[in-house]
Amino acid sequence: MSTIRIPLPPRYRPDWALSYQGRDRQSPAERVEGNTLSKVLEVQGAALGLHIALEDGAAAVDCDVPGFPDIAERTTRRMLGLLHDPGPLEARAASEPDVARLLAGREGLRFPLSATVFEGLCWAIVGQQVNLTFAATLRRTLIELVGLPHRNGGIAHPTPERVAGLSPDLLTVRKFSRSKADYLIGVARHIAEGRLDIERLPELSAEEAEGRLTGIRGIGPWTRQYVLMRSCGFPDCVPAGDAGLAAALQRFHRWERRPTPAEQVALMQPFAPYRSHATACLWASLSD
Numbered sequence: 001m002s003t004i005r006i007p008l009p010p011r012y013r014p015d016w017a018l019s020y021q022g023r024d025r026q027s028p029a030e031r032v033e034g035n036t037l038s039k040v041l042e043v044q045g046a047a048l049g050l051h052i053a054l055e056d057g058a059a060a061v062d063c064d065v066p067g068f069p070d071i072a073e074r075t076t077r078r079m080l081g082l083l084h085d086p087g088p089l090e091a092r093a094a095s096e097p098d099v100a101r102l103l104a105g106r107e108g109l110r111f112p113l114s115a116t117v118f119e120g121l122c123w124a125i126v127g128q129q130v131n132l133t134f135a136a137t138l139r140r141t142l143i144e145l146v147g148l149p150h151r152n153g154g155i156a157h158p159t160p161e162r163v164a165g166l167s168p169d170l171l172t173v174r175k176f177s178r179s180k181a182d183y184l185i186g187v188a189r190h191i192a193e194g195r196l197d198i199e200r201l202p203e204l205s206a207e208e209a210e211g212r213l214t215g216i217r218g219i220g221p222w223t224r225q226y227v228l229m230r231s232c233g234f235p236d237c238v239p240a241g242d243a244g245l246a247a248a249l250q251r252f253h254r255w256e257r258r259p260t261p262a263e264q265v266a267l268m269q270p271f272a273p274y275r276s277h278a279t280a281c282l283w284a285s286l287s288d
Contacts, residue, residue, distance in 0.1 A: 004061040009110035014054040017080045020112045024136035028155040037177045041152035044205040047150035081110030084212040089274040111280035117198045119157045120231025125225045141174045163188035183218025229276045248282035
């Protein structure tokens with residue numbers, strides 16, 4: 001077993017990343033216990049287990065399959081939010097009262113990403129129009145059906161090829177709506193057939209990446225923005241129409257009603273070009 005040590009930046013808050021990655025406590029693909037995060041990935045047909053311990057200002061990453069240090073480090077950096085720099089928006093707090101109010105108590109917040117872009121896309125699709133608890137249940141069903149088991153008892157999130165081979169009926173008898181099953185399998189087939197290189201999206205501009213996602217059945221405006229933010233890590237995204245964002249903006253601006261999607265976009269404009277960071281702070285404010 002090889003170990004990689006990744007220094008954590010000053011003021012790093014591990015609780016932000018661990019809370020996000022551990023939001024489904026029953027997930028077979030990732031588990032959070034104390035200050036450790038365990039993750040199972042499928043890499044080249046093998047189940048790879050990562051054990052990430054956050055201690056003494058560093059992430060100690062143990063990988064139980066040798067030969068994949070780049071994948072282990074890249075996945076860890078994504079999942080811990082280390083690709084995001086909160087500095088640019090925080091620098092505006094001294095001169096912009098709304099930015100200061102937004103960041104108060106959330107200094108150093110970094111928004112973590114899904115382990116892979118495809119995982120984030122699957123989260124987004126199963127999460128459409130349902131609450132987090134039910135979305136997590138659907139995701140677990142998907143993983144248990146076609147994910148690759150690991151010897152530690154975990155199961156890797158399935159690849160596009162595995163999801164593409166599913167029959168919609170296998171999902172609809174397990175609480176998926178017909179449309180959600182069709183969307184998920186259709187997107188997976190789109191990727192498996194080479195029509196979308198989803199893991200390369202972060203290498204494009206945000207505009208190009210959104211263009212690649214546009215027109216695919218089941219990927220509407222909210223899903224595109226969520227994937228661009230939570231899967232690709234683009235800095236200036238607004239998942240307008242998100243229930244959590246609407247509730248946070250209502251509270252932040254002391255409105256008597258929740259803002260519409262168009263109003264959410266307008267209310268987020270002052271935080272550009274760092275609206276992904278602002279969105280993460282607003283979501284975090286719901287637990288204040």
